[in-house]
Amino acid sequence: MAAPEFPSTVFGKSPSWGGFGSLRFLVIFGASYADVGYEYAFCIPTRDEPLGVPFPGATYAEPGEPNWVGHLITNYAPGDAPLLVYNYAKGGAQVHNVANQVRVMYAAHIGAPERPEWAPWTSADTLFITWVGINDSAWSCDHTANLEKLFEAQLTLYETGARNFLYVNIPPIDRSPAKGRRENYIAWNTALKGAAERFAAAHTDATVMIYSSWDTFNALLDDPEAHGFPVGDVRRAGGAIWYDFLHPTSKVHDFVARDMAAFLSAQPAYVRATSKS
Numbered sequence: 001m002a003a004p005e006f007p008s009t010v011f012g013k014s015p016s017w018g019g020f021g022s023l024r025f026l027v028i029f030g031a032s033y034a035d036v037g038y039e040y041a042f043c044i045p046t047r048d049e050p051l052g053v054p055f056p057g058a059t060y061a062e063p064g065e066p067n068w069v070g071h072l073i074t075n076y077a078p079g080d081a082p083l084l085v086y087n088y089a090k091g092g093a094q095v096h097n098v099a100n101q102v103r104v105m106y107a108a109h110i111g112a113p114e115r116p117e118w119a120p121w122t123s124a125d126t127l128f129i130t131w132v133g134i135n136d137s138a139w140s141c142d143h144t145a146n147l148e149k150l151f152e153a154q155l156t157l158y159e160t161g162a163r164n165f166l167y168v169n170i171p172p173i174d175r176s177p178a179k180g181r182r183e184n185y186i187a188w189n190t191a192l193k194g195a196a197e198r199f200a201a202a203h204t205d206a207t208v209m210i211y212s213s214w215d216t217f218n219a220l221l222d223d224p225e226a227h228g229f230p231v232g233d234v235r236r237a238g239g240a241i242w243y244d245f246l247h248p249t250s251k252v253h254d255f256v257a258r259d260m261a262a263f264l265s266a267q268p269a270y271v272r273a274t275s276k277s
Helices: 068-076 095-108 144-159 182-202 213-222 250-265
Strands: 009-012 025-030 084-087 126-131 164-168 207-211
Touching (some): 009 182, 207 250
Parallel strands (some): 025 084, 025 126
């Protein structure tokens, strides 16, 4: 039986998308894979401290090492100016927590009708990234209600001016030391694809994309040596691939950031179609 395919995909592109190089801000929601220890009530990202906390923040990788967010803004971001990051992701989060991140944390912070002067983001220079689902998939393979709730929260973002959306599907956690039920992760990625496609169809002035962490992790786990990892560490907690039973090491996060940046860089700025005379 062939392995399911969940490639990185662009579902819709709009005038909001000026290409990866046009971005100045990232707004991030999700769980432990994206958490940097950002406290929204106290942290203000700056040019000198783009994460809003001392680099690399408090991540779920090795102590003092960056996750994909840190790698993305230091190793792969285009241009000379740093990407400033407003990161509401929290370890252990499920969809209902992400909805809270959007409707409480973000709404009280940079999503308010009167944005603070230190958060001058616009629809055209900001990418909204959401990576959730691993914790939800530990308990169920029916994600219908969760995806409805997640995209209700995305509508809230849209209503505050968000127009560039990137969703990250979940990796094959059944191949991690945590294992788990493969069908649950497949069901999540299938449901996320359908929900993103529907959201794009309903909001044609938005740019909607999925980056496939599924593909990045599968490529790495299929051929660890080609990625600089020992074969024996594919399922080993505390090894070069998995920092613990569930969370990848900083080096794995670097591959995530590399592949995400490559995907975003491959998406040229929107060009309005011209009618033939």
